[in-house]
Amino acid sequence: MTSTLKIVLAVGTFVGGVVGGYAWRDVSEGSAPNFAGLGAAMRGEPLPSAELAPTRTVAEAMSAIDSVFYGNATRQDLTYDAVAGMLASLEDPHTMLMEPALAERFEEKNTGHYVGIGAELSRDPLGAKIKRIFKNSPAQGVDLKPNDIVTHVDGKSVAGRDLLEVSESIRGETGTWVRLSVFRETATEPMKFSVKRRAVDIQDVYGAVLGGEGNAKVGYLEVRSFSETILSQFDEELASLESKGIRGLVVDMRGNPGGLLSAAVDMSGRFIDGKVITSMKMRNGQPEVFVSPSGWSDGRTYPVAILIDENSASASEIFTGAMKDYNRATIVGKRSYGKGSVQRMLGMADGSQIKLTIARYYLPNGESIQRRETDEGEFISGGIQPDFEVEKDRLAVNGDINTDNQLRRALAIVRAKL
């Protein structure tokens, strides 16, 4: 080989290196190499593309903040904010970042106990309405009651506050006290309570027998979430009800935000033997089909009604949707929330968690229950439409046959089928 040729080759290698190095980001990000950009670079011009590369852009902004910003900001907090923004750009309400502290609390909640007063709250104009008092809880000890409205926590008004914020302020360390001002419809004056916080076990399934004395006994089972222990709680309560001779059942899924998909599928198997309950479709690949287990329905044929409302979501919609599609239950209440997506929790090295929507699921009849709205927020489709739409009375207490008009309706429907 002549020296000239060698020089030409070396120069060629150099130029190739420049071009390759320039285009490397495109290749690594999976897009076509931007040679037009290289041309511009050679003329000393900025990239003609109007696109921003997220990581690069954010890294530069962080460097800029580090070097010039007047004030304090840690890299860690900045990163969480940037990641929160990245996730927000997907415009999916179920995709989110949980910073380490929040992730820890979330974990605690899933393990089945927490420190607080043992009251479950719901939204109310005045603050937070007590929806349920847990058995053997401090709240029960001081005689707080369902439908009491917490207006002040430690002297501060909680009107207009986010529910999460309110429950956060009521929770605290074991042995500490929280002062609550409570509005009770039947009381003339605002009531004040001091409650000592302690660890409270979360109970997810409540069973009761409705009727008797002349009427046929009908079971009532409230399922509050689909946690890890839900199935054994469900089986236990159901067995207990059946041993008392119930001839029908009302399953209450109102306010149930969902949880484990597998629990919903298994629970469906208590009524539907070996059938497709739902199918899940990830972005790439074949739909994954979930079939209820065989041999668990124990020949149950008694009539079932399911109560749902606008806060019944996810796994509770899968259970309800399957029961509806196989004509195994009559659905009563309000159209459900419409969360037909599956999230995956991704634990990061720093203790934070990314909750990411990775799939959508479909009912046995092929419909997606994912809620769709117009840009103005008007309903298009999604959720489970009840067979009987019943508005809940303002003073109704879930599970209380005297005030719960939706439950009374469901009970009447079950009785009519006996």
Place this chain on the structure above:
Amino acid sequence: MKTIWTALAFVAACTGVILGTGLRARQESGANLFSTSELLALRSGNSQTSEDSPWFPATAYYDQVRRIIEAEYVVPVVDKTNMARTSLRYLLRSLGDPETRYYEPEQWRAYTGRLQGVFEGIGADVLAQESMTPTGVVMPLRIISVAPGGPGEQAGLKTGDIVESIDGRWVASRSLFDELQKASDSFTAGKITRKRYDEIWQGIRDRSERMMSVEEATEQLQSGTGKIEMEIKRGAETLQIGLTRMVTEVAPVVFDGTAIRLRNFGPGSGAEFAQIIESDSPKVVDLRGNPGGSFEEVKKALSAVLRKGAFATVRNDPKAPLEKLRIDRGVDKPAKLTVLVDKGTAREAELFAVALRDGAGAKLEGGPMAGLARRVQRYALPDGSGYAITSGHYHDLEGASLVREDAKVKEARRKAMEAAR
């Protein structure tokens, strides 16, 4: 011999790759493309961390999440630019500084235009800044100054006005919650009935359902065209103001024979000011409603009226010592001037005013000024958007801050941040 050639080719390839990636990186960051020292420095530029924070692999963490999303999110992510933009918006907003924020392309154009005296939208300088009320921190959207000759001025907008709603949609601030909490207190104290409370609540709910963010509102006011209806709070009064948005160009310097009016520190303002000072020696400088502009123009203008040397100070970090700001040229005998200021005299204009006071014994009449004299760094991005970061607070020569900060707001924010973490 053969080995040498192979080695040479290898070195050539490596150098090529390094130069190529560096070139791309610099081109994307909008930096000067062919400065070799910077090109080489860039390779290590990203690992920079602030000294007071423990090391955190910020970029790696962010990039890891991005890759996860791109691989696993339920639908393919098509708009990466949007991803970058939203990230920046959250990132910069979290710093809690009124001038530190991200601007979408259209807003960036409007923002950089305003610095040069070109006002889009309603023709006013508006800013959302936190302030304290008995029940908490609120963030009213305030008119800082009104561009002379613009639609805002013609419709009667005034400095200090608070924009409550735009086209029937409420500008989000905590005032709604304050209202609700006040009503809640009245109810529990037995002053109003449950029925009345529910009415108030319903009213607030209706408003909150038609709410726009402060960011969106700012955008509506400072860019765009077409008609706009605003509900304005001026003291205890509530006014309805409607106008048609348009572009207003404000010439920076106007001289009427006795007073020189500096309406902004846009391009050329410094030189023009200097020329009028030299030829007409006016006695009055009118800085009312001047929203600021370029720091360089301020220095040029000061060179025509002050001795060379320090004219003010700046603090680049809350804990850093004051640094002197200087002009290298100046006059032998400072001019005797009266300076008119008001609440609309903002940012660089405030710096200019106190420099005249401290350096030339000028008398400031009117005021107080806006209290917004922050030093701001600006970063343009290749997609036409950009962001601004507050890098310092201006102080006068004596070291008094020209940025008004409510200590209670700062404390409330610190607590909120702590609670959030």
